[in-house]
Amino acid sequence: MTEHPKNDPRILVLADGDNVAVLKATIEAGERINLSGQRVVVSQTLGLGHKLAVKHIPVGQDIVKYGFPIGFAETDIPLGAHVHVHNLTSQYTQVEVME
Amino acid sequence: MTAMMAWPRQDGRKGIRNVVLVAYLVECAHHVCKQIARPFPDSDVQVVGFSGCFPSDYGQDMMEALCTHPNVGAVQLVSLGCENFKKIQLAEAIRASGRPVDIITIQDVGGTAAAVKAGRNWVKQAHAEIMATPKVEMEVSELVIGTICGGSDATSGITGNPAAGVAFDMLVQEGATCIFEETGELIGCEHVMAERAADEALRPAIIASVDKAAKYYAAMGYGSFSNGNATGGLTTIEEKSLGAYAKSGQSKISGILRPAQTAPAGGLYLLDVVPDGAPKYGYPNINDNAEIIELISCGAHAVIFVTGRGSVVGSAISPVLKVCANPETYDRMPGDMDVNAGRVLDGGTTLNDVGAEIVEKLVALGQGQKTASEDLGHVEFVLTYKTSAPTEPGCHPN
Incomplete structure (x- = not known):
């Protein structure tokens, strides 16, 4: 568990080589945050535990968290974008979002 | 570190709780069990059971393991009377483990009120008996x-x-x-x-x-x-x-x-x-x-x-x-x-x-x-049908 100096303190990169980070606290829509040494505007409010891309992730590439793949990118995911059910797909059982 | 104090059981295990279970052997006996347990604190007397009427090896194995669990001191079994659960087999396993056990069959004792009365009497006496057992140190x-x-x-x-x-x-x-x-x-x-x-x-x-x-x-x-x-x-x-x-x-x-x-x-x-x-x-x-x-x-x-x-x-x-x-x-x-x-x-x-x-x-x-x-009095319990597991050599002590 390392806090990246080039990242906002609310961002947690869990393992080296991860291409997503986890939020330790809510980030509001429109906030401009430090991410991978760049300034990025967060487009929607994201709560504790949600994931952001810490680099550009091309379609089809593994999403890596805890140092392990947790699925693959269903679309191209730009730096700073929310990574969740709309753009990350399981290699195993498909998740059904109920509401 | 202060030692833990626990109730010793015949099989060598020790219990950090000393609960009286009131166990229904089919859903039809569930209400009677709840009524039997009602006057007693949740920490002393708890209701568990198997709802299904069809035979289940898994249900039988689970009930036997739970009724002889180290945290359990005594068991009141409650049967409606016509269900398929092997209640004698379960009662014998509990008795063999050194625990007080009793079976009430609702159809035999004259219905709900009589079963509740008999159950409360037995539970009260069993609780007093098991609480008199001295505790021992536990590592x-x-x-x-x-x-x-x-x-x-x-x-x-x-x-x-x-x-x-x-x-x-x-x-x-x-x-x-x-x-x-x-x-x-x-x-x-x-x-x-x-x-x-x-x-x-x-x-x-x-x-x-x-x-x-x-x-x-x-x-x-x-x-x-x-x-x-x-x-x-x-x-x-x-x-x-x-x-x-x-x-x-x-x-x-x-x-x-x-x-x-x-x-x-x-x-x-x-x-x-x-x-x-x-x-x-x-x-x-x-x-x-x-x-x-x-x-x-x-x-x-x-x-x-x-x-x-x-x-x-x-x-x-x-x-x-x-x-x-x-x-x-x-x-x-x-x-x-x-x-x-x-x-x-x-x-x-x-x-x-x-x-x-x-x-x-x-x-x-x-x-x-x-x-x-x-x-907060949480004593949830869920037990459903499942295919029972074969005994695997090397994974099971018996």
């Missing part, structure tokens, strides 16, 4: 502890589950028995997990148990993933699994247990909750309490329950220690939580310290302390 090495996560969110895998893993490592180090479970929530971790097998033969068995779970859940049409998991930031089953896997800590895995089996010696065990063979009877476990009771059926004196979204459940028979992974959830419902693991996120504490706090609170349960869910 940490004699503890059996289960772990489960429920109502998970993305904080579960960062704070609560790794802290539970630290607690497990400390307990295994002391010689205790630790059991982690839900192979359906270890999907994607099977190969890293197999590397931790204590012997070569166990490796393929670990991978096979997770493959079986993946196939079983695929046949059911849904994975072990809830709506709240996604709201809490979790996206895929493998992401949830990696977080859940952290509960197991770093110790070598000594073996695989099946429901109602006890571990042959101290160490870390994987509980395989998914039945063998073609999927039958629906989901392996319909909710968290169905999993908790399977951990308890393997002899767990207490269960560590890590939650992110905020579960409130406890269980019949064994205390459930609630570890809250999410600091926002903890602030919202502190009365239901025993440990605030979410403090790790803002640097307020470390995973090692939270792990040590979990062990300390588990030991305190053997020194008269109660969990939040016990104080």
Whole structure:
């Protein structure tokens, strides 16, 4: 568990080589945050535990968290974008979002 | 560390609770059981049972394991009279374990009122009798502890589950028995997990148990993933699994247990909750309490329950220690939580310290302390139909 100096303190990169980070606290829509040494505007409010891309992730590439793949990118995911059910797909059982 | 004090049982195990169970052997006897237990405190007298009327080897095995659990001191069995449950076989197993046991058959004693009256009389006298048994000292090495996560969110895998893993490592180090479970929530971790097998033969068995779970859940049409998991930031089953896997800590895995089996010696065990063979009877476990009771059926004196979204459940028979992974959830419902693991996120504490706090609170349960869910009267119990597991040589002490 390392806090990246080039990242906002609310961002947690869990393992080296991860291409997503986890939020330790809510980030509001429109906030401009430090991410991978760049300034990025967060487009929607994201709560504790949600994931952001810490680099550009091309379609089809593994999403890596805890140092392990947790699925693959269903679309191209730009730096700073929310990574969740709309753009990350399981290699195993498909998740059904109920509401 | 002050010693734990526990009730000795004939089989050498010790109980940190001394509960009288009132057990229905078909749903038709459930109401009578609730009425029998009503005048007594939840901590002393608890209702469990098997609802189904059709025969079930799994139900029989589970009820026998639960009625002879070290935390149980005496059992009042309640039968309607025409169900298929083998009540004499169960009563004999309980009697052979040295516990007071009684069967009330509602159709024979003259109906509801007579059954309730007889049951209350027997329970009152049995409770007095078992509480007169002197307690003995109990070592940490004699503890059996289960772990489960429920109502998970993305904080579960960062704070609560790794802290539970630290607690497990400390307990295994002391010689205790630790059991982690839900192979359906270890999907994607099977190969890293197999590397931790204590012997070569166990490796393929670990991978096979997770493959079986993946196939079983695929046949059911849904994975072990809830709506709240996604709201809490979790996206895929493998992401949830990696977080859940952290509960197991770093110790070598000594073996695989099946429901109602006890571990042959101290160490870390994987509980395989998914039945063998073609999927039958629906989901392996319909909710968290169905999993908790399977951990308890393997002899767990207490269960560590890590939650992110905020579960409130406890269980019949064994205390459930609630570890809250999410600091926002903890602030919202502190009365239901025993440990605030979410403090790790803002640097307020470390995973090692939270792990040590979990062990300390588990030991305190053997020194008269109660969990939040016990104080709130939570004694949930769920037992459904399932295909019973074959006895596996090397995994079962008998």
